[in-house]
Amino acid sequence: MNPVRTFLRKPVAVVAFVFLTVTVLACVFASKLAPFDPIAQDLGSANSLPTAEHPLGADTLGRDLLSRLLYGGQVTLSGALIAVLVFTVLGLTLGMIAGYVRGLIDVVLTKVVEVLFAVPVIIILLVVLSVFSQNLVVAMVTLGVLGFGGLFRVVRATTIAAAGELYVKAARASGLRHGAILWRHILPNLWGPVIVQVSLFAASAVLVESGLAFLGFSVKAPDPSWGSMISEASQALSRYPWLLVPPGATIALVVLCLGLIGDGVRDAIAREGRSRGRSVGAITIPDRDVPAASRSALLSVRNLSVGFGRGNDTTVVVRNVNFDVKRGEALGIVGESGSGKTVTARALIGLLGDGGRPLGGSITFDGSELGTLGKSALARLRGSGIGLIPQEPMNTLDPVFTIGSQLREVIRRHDKTPGRATHERAVELLELVGLPDPETVLRKYPHELSGGMAQRIGIALALAGRPKLLIADEPTTALDVTVQQQILDLLVELRARFGMALVLVTHDWGVLADVCDRAVVMYAGEVVEEATVVDLYERPLHPYTRALIAANPHGAEPGVPLPSIPGQVPAPVAWPAGCHFASRCPLALDACREAPIAMAHPEHDRRSRCIRIDALEEAS
Numbered sequence: 316m317n318p319v320r321t322f323l324r325k326p327v328a329v330v331a332f333v334f335l336t337v338t339v340l341a342c343v344f345a346s347k348l349a350p351f352d353p354i355a356q357d358l359g360s361a362n363s364l365p366t367a368e369h370p371l372g373a374d375t376l377g378r379d380l381l382s383r384l385l386y387g388g389q390v391t392l393s394g395a396l397i398a399v400l401v402f403t404v405l406g407l408t409l410g411m412i413a414g415y416v417r418g419l420i421d422v423v424l425t426k427v428v429e430v431l432f433a434v435p436v437i438i439i440l441l442v443v444l445s446v447f448s449q450n451l452v453v454a455m456v457t458l459g460v461l462g463f464g465g466l467f468r469v470v471r472a473t474t475i476a477a478a479g480e481l482y483v484k485a486a487r488a489s490g491l492r493h494g495a496i497l498w499r500h501i502l503p504n505l506w507g508p509v510i511v512q513v514s515l516f517a518a519s520a521v522l523v524e525s526g527l528a529f530l531g532f533s534v535k536a537p538d539p540s541w542g543s544m545i546s547e548a549s550q551a552l553s554r555y556p557w558l559l560v561p562p563g564a565t566i567a568l569v570v571l572c573l574g575l576i577g578d579g580v581r582d583a584i585a586r587e588g589r590s591r592g593r594s595v596g597a598i599t600i601p602d603r604d605v606p607a608a609s610r611s612a613l614l615s616v617r618n619l620s621v622g623f624g625r626g627n628d629t630t631v632v633v634r635n636v637n638f639d640v641k642r643g644e645a646l647g648i649v650g651e652s653g654s655g656k657t658v659t660a661r662a663l664i665g666l667l668g669d670g671g672r673p674l675g676g677s678i679t680f681d682g683s684e685l686g687t688l689g690k691s692a693l694a695r696l697r698g699s700g701i702g703l704i705p706q707e708p709m710n711t712l713d714p715v716f717t718i719g720s721q722l723r724e725v726i727r728r729h730d731k732t733p734g735r736a737t738h739e740r741a742v743e744l745l746e747l748v749g750l751p752d753p754e755t756v757l758r759k760y761p762h763e764l765s766g767g768m769a770q771r772i773g774i775a776l777a778l779a780g781r782p783k784l785l786i787a788d789e790p791t792t793a794l795d796v797t798v799q800q801q802i803l804d805l806l807v808e809l810r811a812r813f814g815m816a817l818v819l820v821t822h823d824w825g826v827l828a829d830v831c832d833r834a835v836v837m838y839a840g841e842v843v844e845e846a847t848v849v850d851l852y853e854r855p856l857h858p859y860t861r862a863l864i865a866a867n868p869h870g871a872e873p874g875v876p877l878p879s880i881p882g883q884v885p886a887p888v889a890w891p892a893g894c895h896f897a898s899r900c901p902l903a904l905d906a907c908r909e910a911p912i913a914m915a916h917p918e919h920d921r922r923s924r925c926i927r928i929d930a931l932e933e934a935s
């Protein structure tokens with residue numbers, strides 16, 4: 316569903332948006348709407364409560380509070396607007412540059428942002444105001460500069476994720492100019508997170524401006540601003556408490572509305588992301604001789620095909636994938652980049668994104684056919700039945716919330732327990748994933764975590780619903796080597812302890828050997844071989860598996876060059892009619908190129924999509 320429509324279905328967010336719009340417009344048109352001059356005194360009405368003449372009352376000098384509020388809003392909101400503009404321009408442009416260009420520029424900008432995070436904002440603002448003789452514009456520009464780091468981080472992370480998408484890589488490879496890529500492919504991913512961040516920052520800019528005005532650093536008396544009205548009201552607070560209500564309530568409501576709009580936008584984006592990729596199309600290309608879904612297996616995938624695009628523009632990227640995962644078993648999906656591992660894994664949990672959709676086949680999990688489940692049942696299954704460990708956990712953590720609040724939210728969704736029990740479960744989960752001092756970790760924000768800690772949090776989040784199956788997509792690629800091993804050891808330990816099954820996507824045979832019992836080898840969108848990891852290593856029965864193992868750096872001998880597989884994985888649009896690997900295979904015959912190759916069952920529990928198994932065995 317369109318995210319704007321999803322937002323419009325949230326009444327609280329819509330009311331907040333309408334209130335904010337009306338308030339801003341009323342302030343903009345203060346000269347037309349205000350019943351009085353904001354500085355005109357009428358001592359006869361001094362300190363009056365709301366009356367027909369003064370709808371919000373009058374202050375100690377008899378000045379109309381509604382008029383002062385409308386004019387004062389111009390000062391406060393334009394101050395906040397300046398800060399928001401600086402925040403948005405810097406955060407968006409520098410975040411995109413850092414995330415897209417990477418390298419030294421990324422390192423330098425990230426360090427600068429880290430330094431800015433350490434700067435005490437209010438103290439710097441007071442210094443700026445004293446140097447620039449109480450110039451509020453300079454102060455709000457400074458606030459934008461000091462605060463843009465939050466937006467920078469979100470934009471950078473989103474840009475990195477978007478730039479890593481294959482369609483962006485393809486656009487780069489096709490020679491599209493960087494500006495055009497950023498504009499057409501990256502920017503559309505950013506609007507949602509940017510609106511969320513901007514609305515939250517705008518709320519704090521309103522508060523900071525009001526605070527500075529309260530301290531006397533804004534307009535000069537008798538001109539109003541919301542903060543100066545609070546300051547004036549505070550001087551007569553004990554005798555005329557009402558004076559505080561109009562400016563105080565306005566500031567509180569504006570800040571609340573900005574927060575609610577941010578929340579609404581975030582929910583709308585999240586729902587939009589979840590709803591993509593769920594529709595099941597009509598194209599099915601069934602494989603022959605495929606047994607029905609296994610009753611004993613926890614997960615049974617049959618003839619799964621996945622495509623991207625719509626209608627006639629649909630490109631099939633994964634074709635007729637079949638495999639089973641038994642309870643407690645660890646299955647690896649291995650293959651070169653672009654072979655369809657990630658798409659297959661994400662299809663299992665209904666999170667294809669970016670126009671991806673299952674084109675046919677079935678996924679049966681724990682007796683339920685996922686294609687027949689309604690939205691809410693599927694949502695319940697995610698996390699409680701199947702847990703997903705992300706590739707880049709930092710990107711999946713919301714930078715504006717503490718780890719504790721994010722973990723507790725997920726726990727509450729599954730356990731529906733009261734606050735104390737939820738907290739205890741959060742602590743227990745962090746202990747489970749080996750994080751020392753869980754109470755401190757719960758108070759941290761994502762940017763305070765190392766990569767290894769973030770991945771442990773990712774695992775804790777995946778475990779929160781006590782899933783029967785974990786899906787881990789290259790869970791250690793973003794980590795350095797020593798941390799990689801620790802995370803793998805943790806996965807092995809947790810799996811053994813809770814008897815969970817695991818589907819692990821990897822291109823690393825070392826990881827496969829460490830963690831998995833069995834593996835399917837994928838090539839150009841198809842499963843080409845399936846066997847136990849030991850059998851695959853010792854006696855591969857597909858030329859592609861053999862070539863992959865030979866090119867595996869773990870088996871490299873010092874001084875001996877590592878063999879590589881000549882050629883490249885064909886793009887989905889260029890899949891050949893016959894065996895997808897034929898153009899790179901030393902054993903290929905004409906028969907391999909002429910027609911699709913059926914899956915053979917050369918031995919019990921082994922499958923290979925090859926008609927040259929005998930020749931392969933002879934050659935080895």
Ligand SMILES: Nc1ncnc2c1ncn2[C@@H]1O[C@H](COP(=O)(O)OP(=O)(O)OP(=O)(O)O)[C@@H](O)[C@H]1O
Nearest residue numbers: 481482623632651652653654655656657658669887
């Ligand atoms: N969002 C997308 N839009 C269009 N095509 C896509 C998209 N994501 C993936 N694909 C296509 O799906 C195919 C399989 O991609 P997938 O990411 O599953 O490969 P992979 O084996 O996981 O590779 P890697 O190890 O690099 O992640 C690719 O050839 C790619 O062209």
